[in-house]
Amino acid sequence: MRYRVRRASRRGPRGPRDHDYLGARAGHRQRRPDVIYPPENRRLALEVAEGGAVVSQFAPGTPPLAGYFPVRNRVIAGLSLGVVVVEAAEKSGSLITAGLAGELGREVMAVPGPLTSLMSRGAHRLIQDGAALVQGWEDVVGQLPLRFRDQVKPVAVPANAGSPDRLGHGQGQADHREAGNDESLLLLRVIGQEPVGIDQIIERSGLAPGRASAFLMTLEIEGRIRQLEGKRFVAA
Known part of the structure; x- marks a missing residue:
């Protein structure tokens, strides 16, 4: 990666x-x-x-x-x-x-x-x-x-955007929590009972590598997923 x-x-x-x-x-x-x-x-x-x-x-x-x-x-x-x-x-x-x-x-x-x-x-x-x-x-x-x-502006999000990693940000704490919940749910849908590698998780979820890693750590701390050897993950 x-x-x-x-x-x-x-x-x-x-x-x-x-x-x-x-x-x-x-x-x-x-x-x-x-x-x-x-x-x-x-x-x-x-x-x-x-x-x-x-x-x-x-x-x-x-x-x-x-x-x-x-x-x-x-x-x-x-x-x-x-x-x-x-x-x-x-x-x-x-x-x-x-x-x-x-x-x-x-x-x-x-x-x-x-x-x-x-x-x-x-x-x-x-x-x-x-x-x-x-x-x-x-x-x-x-x-x-x-x-x-000042040169960086959030990307406008279409009303029908369904990909969690394209949700709008910078609209308050509620929006950040909602985006985080959606991204966590997206990762949980990608990770099942069969081990899946980090590269596959990033590719299937469409999340940026850094953001995917951050949410994977959160899910692991919460006990919802487990990490195996070789940076592979399974549902807990």
Whole structure:
């Protein structure tokens, strides 16, 4: 799922060619821009280059060594208004990026995950250390400087919209509770007696990865679902 999240973040919230969102899109890589790594992101790199920039601080010919990934994280943090950690083990490279972002005065945010998952420990540690807890896009926008917050407006929701993750937000606590209840019910319909993986849950529910993880944790705490090995879930 980490690769899906990374690709989605680099595309931007409204597609690779749409510039009507916060800031400028820039894809950063740990080796020279003419060689794409991993190779399956070649098309994405070309899409980013059409309307933004693919940058690297390494000279042409530099091989993609593992030790270069932490080095490039400083540039990623510097190019960002803030960093949101969705999943991270205790020694994840994402925590390096989050630490650098804090040093550079950027906002640091984290999405909580299932309590029993090793991939949640890094994000939970960040929250314990003062990172903003993220349950939805509103929490991310709320951490941005005012001049950027003013540019973000909720998406208008059609009267017949049936997908819970497209419900309107920002209309008071009652609306948030109603949306949360609908999203929880949606996840419960997706999760049955047969184990289902996190990627399948996200795909079938249509929820954003961070929001799905947050509601899965809530359902697990409430005892309505159980998490199995391999980040799979079943109804309790």
